[in-house]
């Protein structure tokens with residue numbers, strides 16, 4: 001590899017910069033003599049120095065700032081560091097640290113970190129903006145948000161771009177997606193957070209969210225332009241609002257290679273965690289009674305995935321549907337409940353199933369009435385899984401599966417610690433945000449992180465390796481089974497999911513199974529002889545290339 005860049009131009013190019021690792025020969029050849037300290041370092045030594053610096057920073061916000069400065073300066077070293085310290089850096093660069101970054105984005109803004117900002121007020125700029133962002137690179141992955149429903153913290157407009165940049169970093173660190181082939185994007189259609197509109201420092205559009213036909217035209221113009229410019233594109237949608245997420249996925253899923261992480265990634269990782277839990281209890285999926293608390297974008301993504309799996313395991317449509325109960329703001333959803341989403345309606349219950357007059361407008365009454373064996377929370381209602389509710393559930397099932405998935409941690413429906421203490425260590429628990437181990441009566445409980453980050457990097461790797469034309473239900477099921485197959489529930493206190501620290505390994509295993517499934521369904525855009533080789537062939541490594 002050679003470059004025409006020299007001196008500071010080379011040091012300022014994060015894709016080419018090696019800092020103190022430029023060799024003596026390279027320094028001579030590229031005008032770097034005298035503008036770097038004399039010692040030539042290895043990337044391992046640079047990594048050690050950077051990691052020590054990172055550890056010395058006092059809190060997540062400052063740590064993130066330090067890491068993102070490194071990202072802007074030297075991408076190879078940044079990803080070397082991130083991929084070697086995934087478990088420590090994920091909470092800083094990804095959730096929950098990303099939530100703070102979103103809230104303070106405009107106040108702390110220093111550099112755009114290679115993101116592309118599209119505005120509903122200037123739709124004519126879309127093509128030019130994407131070209132400028134790509135600056136000649138062959139973009140194969142876009143993570144896009146419109147900032148309306150960031151984790152559980154709501155509408156943050158353009159500030160939401162940090163979720164796009166955060167997720168895209170994980171693709172490279174956990175799956176080896178080439179950082180030169182990715183582009184984080186934010187679609188600014190306004191914001192309904194008045195405090196942002198009123199804040200002179202807010203960097204997005206200072207008006208309310210536009211939700212008429214212009215919104216759809218905006219998303220459409222973005223996707224069509226991106227698809228035209230980048231022929232091998234895979235588009236990951238993140239944190240769109242409840243009115244749009246599923247609707248947009250349905251609109252585009254047969255036309256383009258698109259993926260909605262909140263719906264599909266969360267569905268797959270939660271199914272995996274349930275399958276892991278059932279390994280411990282020895283029960284069958286088809287015997288379970290599933291209560292979804294917070295039946296929005298991700299809640300319904302989970303329901304869809306588990307429903308499909310029950311059918312694969314032999315239940316009819318009707319039998320499978322009868323296993324699900326949805327509780328949202330209105331309480332248990334009945335056929336005559338007002339304000340249901342199109343995704344909720346098929347799972348609404350009949351009033352005649354319950355004694356006359358039963359209101360069932362709160363979670364506790366519903367748990368008493370239906371005796372769920374699986375309780376999943378994606379509601380943003382902090383603390384909603386109370387001791388009474390959890391103990392009522394545990395009174396009717398030996399190993400209750402309870403997943404409080406709302407992020408960040410302060411919005412979780414319960415803590416892992418409380419769930420295990422309230423159920424005498426019986427609950428099979430996974431949480432959306434990373435949890436500490438729980439020690440109860442001498443057993444150490446490892447808590448799985450049911451976060452879509454266990455799925456999206458491997459799914460992206462699989463799509464890239466076989467140029468998949470779409471993400472099919474079969475590919476999502478393959479991803480879920482790949483994760484579930486990796487857990488060993490023999491040991492008391494074992495986690496229902498593989499640990500984040502092993503992501504680099506299991507992502508490849510997951511990708512391999514997904515590629516096999518894609519090939520079986522004829523969805524591969526290029527011939528694949530050996531899935532493992534196809535995956536290894538496209539993985540980028542955080543190593544310096546000789547210049």
Ligand SMILES: NC(=O)c1ccc[n+]([C@@H]2O[C@H](COP(=O)([O-])OP(=O)(O)OC[C@H]3O[C@@H](n4cnc5c(N)ncnc54)[C@H](O)[C@@H]3O)[C@@H](O)[C@H]2O)c1
Nearest residue numbers: 151152242294296297298328329379381406407432451452
């Ligand atoms: N662990 C993961 O991988 C993961 C993935 C996606 C979303 N999430 C989390 O799930 C939560 C929801 O995200 P979403 O994208 O589905 O949002 P959403 O707005 O689409 O859905 C939330 C649903 O909860 C309902 N709700 C709100 N308050 C409630 C209450 N008090 N009682 C009952 N229902 C209530 C809403 O009406 C809505 O239907 C967020 O905290 C998010 O961080 C976690």
Ligand SMILES: O=C(O)C[C@H](O)C(=O)O
Nearest residue numbers: 095151152262407451452
């Ligand atoms: O971002 C995460 O941590 C998971 C998920 O996509 C969410 O919206 O909470």
Ligand SMILES: [Mn+2]
Nearest residue numbers: 151238239262
């Ligand atoms: Mn999300």
